[in-house]
Amino acid sequence: MSKTDLKTLQEKVQLLRLQMNKIILGKEEKVDLLLTALFAGGHVLLEDVPGTGKTMLAKTLAQSIAADFKRIQFTADLLPADVTGTSVYSPKDGSFTFREGPVFTNLFLADEINRASPRTQSALLEGMSENQVTGDGQVRKLPEFFMVIATENPIEYYGTYPLPEAQLDRFALRFALGYPSVEQERLLMEKKEDLERNLSLSPVMDCNDILLIREKVRDIYIEESVMDHIHNIVLATRSLRDVVLGASPRALLTFVRCLKAFAFLCGREYVIPEDAAILAVPVLAHRLVLSGECKNSGMNTEEVIRKILETLVVPV
Secondary structure: OOHHHHHHHHHHHHHHHHHHHHHOOOOHHHHHHHHHHHHHOOOEEEEOOOOOOHHHHHHHHHHHEEOOEEEEEOOOOOOHHHHHEEEEEEOOOOEEEEEEOOOOOOEEEEEOHHHOOHHHHHHHHHHHHHOEEEEOOEEEEOOOOOEEEEEEOOOOOOOOOOOOHHHHOOOOEEEOOOOOOHHHHHHHHHHHHHHHHOOOOOOOEEHHHHHHHHHHHHOOEOOHHHHHHHHHHHHHHHHOOOEEEOOOHHHHHHHHHHHHHHHHHOOOOEOOHHHHHHHHHHHHHHHOEEOHHHHHOOOOHHHHHHHHHHHOOOOO
8 A cells, every 4th residue: 555545544534423423422432432443443332321422423424434234232132133134035936035133234233232132142143253144054144344333221121131251352452432521511502503514424435445454454563572461461350369250362452453543543654652541442342241249239340341441551
Protein backbone atom coordinates (compact mmCIF):
# COMPACT_ATOMS: atom_id res chain seq x y z
CA MET A 1 0.00 0.00 0.00
CA SER A 2 1.41 3.41 -0.99
CA LYS A 3 1.77 6.28 1.45
CA THR A 4 -0.90 8.18 -0.49
CA ASP A 5 -3.40 5.33 -0.07
CA LEU A 6 -2.56 5.04 3.63
CA LYS A 7 -3.02 8.78 4.12
CA THR A 8 -6.40 8.60 2.39
CA LEU A 9 -7.48 5.77 4.70
CA GLN A 10 -6.38 7.67 7.79
CA GLU A 11 -8.30 10.74 6.61
CA LYS A 12 -11.43 8.60 6.20
CA VAL A 13 -10.94 7.17 9.69
CA GLN A 14 -10.75 10.64 11.24
CA LEU A 15 -13.81 11.73 9.24
CA LEU A 16 -15.69 8.68 10.54
CA ARG A 17 -14.76 9.54 14.13
CA LEU A 18 -15.84 13.16 13.64
CA GLN A 19 -19.19 12.23 12.10
CA MET A 20 -20.04 9.72 14.84
CA ASN A 21 -19.05 12.13 17.63
CA LYS A 22 -21.46 14.71 16.23
CA ILE A 23 -24.32 12.30 16.96
CA ILE A 24 -23.00 10.46 20.03
CA LEU A 25 -22.27 13.50 22.16
CA GLY A 26 -19.54 13.39 24.79
CA LYS A 27 -18.67 9.72 24.27
CA GLU A 28 -15.51 10.02 22.20
CA GLU A 29 -13.70 7.23 24.07
CA LYS A 30 -16.65 4.85 23.54
CA VAL A 31 -16.76 5.66 19.83
CA ASP A 32 -13.04 4.84 19.68
CA LEU A 33 -13.66 1.48 21.38
CA LEU A 34 -16.33 0.61 18.80
CA LEU A 35 -14.04 1.61 15.93
CA THR A 36 -11.21 -0.39 17.50
CA ALA A 37 -13.35 -3.54 17.30
CA LEU A 38 -14.38 -2.63 13.75
CA PHE A 39 -10.79 -2.33 12.54
CA ALA A 40 -9.63 -5.35 14.55
CA GLY A 41 -12.26 -7.59 12.96
CA GLY A 42 -14.01 -8.20 16.28
CA HIS A 43 -17.52 -8.06 17.69
CA VAL A 44 -18.90 -5.78 20.43
CA LEU A 45 -21.25 -6.26 23.38
CA LEU A 46 -22.84 -3.04 24.64
CA GLU A 47 -24.06 -3.64 28.18
CA ASP A 48 -25.90 -0.77 29.83
CA VAL A 49 -29.22 0.39 31.20
CA PRO A 50 -32.00 1.42 28.76
CA GLY A 51 -31.89 4.84 27.15
CA THR A 52 -28.15 5.46 27.20
CA GLY A 53 -27.70 5.31 23.41
CA LYS A 54 -26.57 1.73 22.73
CA THR A 55 -28.77 1.24 19.67
CA MET A 56 -28.09 4.79 18.52
CA LEU A 57 -24.35 4.11 18.58
CA ALA A 58 -24.76 1.00 16.41
CA LYS A 59 -27.10 2.73 13.94
CA THR A 60 -24.76 5.72 13.65
CA LEU A 61 -21.89 3.42 12.71
CA ALA A 62 -24.08 1.59 10.20
CA GLN A 63 -25.13 4.83 8.50
CA SER A 64 -21.55 6.08 8.36
CA ILE A 65 -20.39 3.05 6.35
CA ALA A 66 -21.59 2.04 2.88
CA ALA A 67 -22.42 -1.51 3.98
CA ASP A 68 -25.43 -3.76 4.49
CA PHE A 69 -27.02 -3.40 7.92
CA LYS A 70 -29.67 -5.61 9.51
CA ARG A 71 -31.20 -5.59 12.96
CA ILE A 72 -33.16 -8.12 15.03
CA GLN A 73 -34.98 -7.42 18.26
CA PHE A 74 -34.21 -10.59 20.22
CA THR A 75 -37.23 -12.01 22.07
CA ALA A 76 -38.01 -15.22 23.94
CA ASP A 77 -39.89 -16.72 20.96
CA LEU A 78 -37.13 -16.03 18.43
CA LEU A 79 -35.85 -19.23 16.77
CA PRO A 80 -32.34 -19.98 15.40
CA ALA A 81 -33.77 -20.12 11.87
CA ASP A 82 -35.04 -16.56 12.31
CA VAL A 83 -31.39 -15.55 12.57
CA THR A 84 -29.50 -17.85 10.21
CA GLY A 85 -32.20 -18.65 7.65
CA THR A 86 -34.22 -21.70 6.66
CA SER A 87 -35.07 -23.93 3.70
CA VAL A 88 -38.40 -23.11 2.05
CA TYR A 89 -40.39 -25.81 0.28
CA SER A 90 -41.61 -25.14 -3.25
CA PRO A 91 -44.83 -27.12 -4.02
CA LYS A 92 -44.33 -26.40 -7.70
CA ASP A 93 -41.36 -28.73 -8.18
CA GLY A 94 -41.00 -30.27 -4.72
CA SER A 95 -37.62 -28.66 -4.11
CA PHE A 96 -36.22 -26.77 -1.13
CA THR A 97 -34.59 -23.35 -1.46
CA PHE A 98 -32.50 -21.86 1.30
CA ARG A 99 -33.63 -18.39 2.30
CA GLU A 100 -30.86 -16.45 4.00
CA GLY A 101 -31.53 -15.00 7.43
CA PRO A 102 -30.59 -11.48 8.55
CA VAL A 103 -27.18 -12.69 9.75
CA PHE A 104 -26.07 -12.65 6.11
CA THR A 105 -25.04 -9.01 6.20
CA ASN A 106 -22.05 -6.79 7.00
CA LEU A 107 -23.25 -5.15 10.23
CA PHE A 108 -25.66 -7.16 12.35
CA LEU A 109 -27.33 -5.57 15.39
CA ALA A 110 -28.61 -8.09 17.94
CA ASP A 111 -30.75 -5.87 20.13
CA GLU A 112 -31.29 -7.14 23.70
CA ILE A 113 -29.53 -10.41 22.89
CA ASN A 114 -30.08 -11.81 26.38
CA ARG A 115 -33.87 -11.95 25.86
CA ALA A 116 -33.54 -14.84 23.41
CA SER A 117 -33.10 -18.45 24.51
CA PRO A 118 -29.59 -19.97 24.70
CA ARG A 119 -30.42 -22.04 21.63
CA THR A 120 -31.11 -18.91 19.58
CA GLN A 121 -28.11 -17.07 21.02
CA SER A 122 -25.88 -19.97 19.96
CA ALA A 123 -27.00 -19.53 16.35
CA LEU A 124 -24.60 -16.60 16.17
CA LEU A 125 -21.54 -18.40 17.53
CA GLU A 126 -20.37 -20.06 14.32
CA GLY A 127 -20.76 -16.85 12.34
CA MET A 128 -18.89 -14.82 14.96
CA SER A 129 -16.02 -17.32 15.15
CA GLU A 130 -15.69 -18.65 11.61
CA ASN A 131 -17.62 -16.25 9.37
CA GLN A 132 -19.92 -19.01 8.19
CA VAL A 133 -23.28 -20.64 8.85
CA THR A 134 -23.92 -24.39 8.64
CA GLY A 135 -27.43 -25.59 7.82
CA ASP A 136 -29.00 -28.51 5.97
CA GLY A 137 -25.57 -30.10 5.69
CA GLN A 138 -24.12 -27.13 3.82
CA VAL A 139 -21.63 -24.48 4.86
CA ARG A 140 -22.51 -20.98 3.68
CA LYS A 141 -19.97 -18.18 3.95
CA LEU A 142 -20.86 -14.83 5.46
CA PRO A 143 -19.50 -11.60 3.91
CA GLU A 144 -15.79 -11.04 4.45
CA PHE A 145 -16.66 -7.92 6.44
CA PHE A 146 -19.05 -9.19 9.09
CA MET A 147 -19.51 -7.63 12.53
CA VAL A 148 -21.98 -8.29 15.33
CA ILE A 149 -22.98 -5.48 17.69
CA ALA A 150 -25.10 -6.88 20.51
CA THR A 151 -26.84 -4.96 23.28
CA GLU A 152 -28.13 -6.15 26.63
CA ASN A 153 -29.68 -4.65 29.73
CA PRO A 154 -27.78 -5.83 32.83
CA ILE A 155 -30.42 -4.88 35.40
CA GLU A 156 -33.40 -6.82 34.02
CA TYR A 157 -33.69 -10.46 35.06
CA TYR A 158 -37.27 -11.44 34.21
CA GLY A 159 -37.49 -13.04 30.78
CA THR A 160 -33.74 -12.90 30.18
CA TYR A 161 -31.05 -15.54 29.73
CA PRO A 162 -27.49 -14.77 30.85
CA LEU A 163 -24.84 -15.10 28.18
CA PRO A 164 -22.57 -18.12 28.83
CA GLU A 165 -18.81 -17.66 29.13
CA ALA A 166 -18.18 -19.36 25.77
CA GLN A 167 -20.39 -16.79 24.06
CA LEU A 168 -18.94 -13.82 25.95
CA ASP A 169 -15.49 -14.94 24.79
CA ARG A 170 -16.58 -14.37 21.17
CA PHE A 171 -16.96 -10.62 21.78
CA ALA A 172 -13.74 -8.70 21.31
CA LEU A 173 -14.89 -5.85 23.56
CA ARG A 174 -17.62 -5.25 26.09
CA PHE A 175 -18.31 -1.78 27.44
CA ALA A 176 -21.06 0.50 28.69
CA LEU A 177 -21.83 4.01 27.49
CA GLY A 178 -22.85 5.28 30.91
CA TYR A 179 -24.85 8.38 31.72
CA PRO A 180 -23.67 11.66 30.15
CA SER A 181 -22.26 14.42 32.29
CA VAL A 182 -24.51 17.32 33.33
CA GLU A 183 -23.08 19.53 30.59
CA GLN A 184 -23.41 16.82 27.94
CA GLU A 185 -26.99 16.06 28.93
CA ARG A 186 -27.90 19.75 28.78
CA LEU A 187 -26.35 19.95 25.31
CA LEU A 188 -28.32 16.86 24.32
CA MET A 189 -31.55 18.54 25.46
CA GLU A 190 -30.80 21.61 23.35
CA LYS A 191 -29.70 19.69 20.22
CA LYS A 192 -32.15 16.77 20.27
CA GLU A 193 -34.21 17.97 17.31
CA ASP A 194 -31.08 18.75 15.27
CA LEU A 195 -29.71 15.29 15.99
CA GLU A 196 -32.93 13.64 14.85
CA ARG A 197 -32.82 15.58 11.59
CA ASN A 198 -29.18 14.54 11.03
CA LEU A 199 -29.76 10.82 11.54
CA SER A 200 -29.66 10.31 7.76
CA LEU A 201 -25.88 10.36 7.54
CA SER A 202 -23.70 10.05 4.45
CA PRO A 203 -21.25 7.11 4.39
CA VAL A 204 -17.61 8.15 4.68
CA MET A 205 -16.09 4.73 3.88
CA ASP A 206 -17.10 1.38 2.44
CA CYS A 207 -16.43 -2.30 3.10
CA ASN A 208 -13.31 -2.32 0.95
CA ASP A 209 -11.83 0.52 3.04
CA ILE A 210 -12.42 -1.45 6.22
CA LEU A 211 -10.77 -4.57 4.80
CA LEU A 212 -7.76 -2.48 3.72
CA ILE A 213 -7.53 -0.98 7.21
CA ARG A 214 -7.59 -4.45 8.74
CA GLU A 215 -4.67 -5.44 6.51
CA LYS A 216 -2.76 -2.37 7.64
CA VAL A 217 -3.56 -3.12 11.30
CA ARG A 218 -1.72 -6.45 11.00
CA ASP A 219 1.49 -4.54 10.25
CA ILE A 220 1.36 -2.39 13.39
CA TYR A 221 4.57 -2.98 15.39
CA ILE A 222 4.72 -4.15 19.00
CA GLU A 223 8.13 -3.89 20.69
CA GLU A 224 9.23 -6.98 22.61
CA SER A 225 9.03 -5.44 26.10
CA VAL A 226 5.51 -4.17 25.34
CA MET A 227 4.56 -7.64 24.09
CA ASP A 228 5.85 -9.11 27.37
CA HIS A 229 3.77 -6.58 29.31
CA ILE A 230 0.63 -7.55 27.35
CA HIS A 231 1.33 -11.23 28.00
CA ASN A 232 1.93 -10.61 31.70
CA ILE A 233 -1.49 -8.93 32.04
CA VAL A 234 -3.20 -12.02 30.65
CA LEU A 235 -1.05 -14.42 32.68
CA ALA A 236 -1.92 -12.50 35.85
CA THR A 237 -5.64 -13.15 35.31
CA ARG A 238 -4.93 -16.90 35.54
CA SER A 239 -2.84 -16.79 38.71
CA LEU A 240 -5.08 -14.81 41.07
CA ARG A 241 -6.77 -16.82 43.82
CA ASP A 242 -10.08 -14.98 43.38
CA VAL A 243 -10.29 -15.73 39.64
CA VAL A 244 -11.82 -19.11 38.77
CA LEU A 245 -11.48 -18.68 35.01
CA GLY A 246 -8.75 -16.45 33.58
CA ALA A 247 -8.28 -15.02 30.10
CA SER A 248 -7.83 -17.66 27.38
CA PRO A 249 -5.24 -17.77 24.57
CA ARG A 250 -8.01 -16.49 22.29
CA ALA A 251 -8.40 -13.54 24.66
CA LEU A 252 -4.67 -12.83 24.39
CA LEU A 253 -4.74 -12.88 20.58
CA THR A 254 -7.81 -10.64 20.57
CA PHE A 255 -6.09 -8.27 23.00
CA VAL A 256 -3.07 -7.98 20.68
CA ARG A 257 -5.26 -7.42 17.61
CA CYS A 258 -7.32 -4.73 19.35
CA LEU A 259 -4.17 -2.95 20.57
CA LYS A 260 -2.89 -2.79 17.00
CA ALA A 261 -6.23 -1.46 15.77
CA PHE A 262 -6.31 1.16 18.52
CA ALA A 263 -2.78 2.29 17.62
CA PHE A 264 -3.84 2.69 13.98
CA LEU A 265 -6.91 4.63 15.09
CA CYS A 266 -4.61 6.99 16.99
CA GLY A 267 -2.45 7.49 13.88
CA ARG A 268 0.53 5.46 15.15
CA GLU A 269 2.45 2.59 13.57
CA TYR A 270 3.30 1.02 16.93
CA VAL A 271 1.63 0.04 20.22
CA ILE A 272 2.54 1.78 23.48
CA PRO A 273 1.98 0.49 27.05
CA GLU A 274 -0.72 3.11 27.64
CA ASP A 275 -2.83 1.40 24.96
CA ALA A 276 -2.90 -1.75 27.09
CA ALA A 277 -4.10 0.25 30.10
CA ILE A 278 -6.98 1.68 28.03
CA LEU A 279 -8.11 -1.60 26.44
CA ALA A 280 -7.43 -4.16 29.19
CA VAL A 281 -10.81 -3.73 30.90
CA PRO A 282 -13.09 -3.71 27.80
CA VAL A 283 -11.18 -6.60 26.18
CA LEU A 284 -10.50 -8.88 29.16
CA ALA A 285 -12.95 -8.19 32.00
CA HIS A 286 -15.98 -9.95 30.51
CA ARG A 287 -13.93 -13.14 29.98
CA LEU A 288 -13.10 -13.66 33.67
CA VAL A 289 -15.11 -15.66 36.19
CA LEU A 290 -14.66 -14.77 39.86
CA SER A 291 -15.02 -17.04 42.87
CA GLY A 292 -18.19 -16.84 44.92
CA GLU A 293 -16.27 -15.39 47.84
CA CYS A 294 -14.88 -12.62 45.66
CA LYS A 295 -18.33 -11.79 44.25
CA ASN A 296 -19.82 -11.67 47.74
CA SER A 297 -17.17 -9.14 48.74
CA GLY A 298 -18.51 -6.78 46.08
CA MET A 299 -15.53 -6.96 43.73
CA ASN A 300 -16.15 -7.28 40.00
CA THR A 301 -13.96 -8.31 37.07
CA GLU A 302 -13.26 -4.70 36.04
CA GLU A 303 -11.72 -4.00 39.44
CA VAL A 304 -9.63 -7.18 39.18
CA ILE A 305 -8.15 -6.02 35.87
CA ARG A 306 -7.42 -2.55 37.24
CA LYS A 307 -5.72 -4.12 40.27
CA ILE A 308 -3.52 -6.19 37.93
CA LEU A 309 -2.55 -3.08 35.96
CA GLU A 310 -1.54 -1.32 39.17
CA THR A 311 0.74 -4.13 40.29
CA LEU A 312 2.61 -4.75 37.02
CA VAL A 313 5.71 -2.79 36.05
CA VAL A 314 5.03 -0.77 32.91
CA PRO A 315 7.87 -0.87 30.33
CA VAL A 316 9.41 2.43 29.29
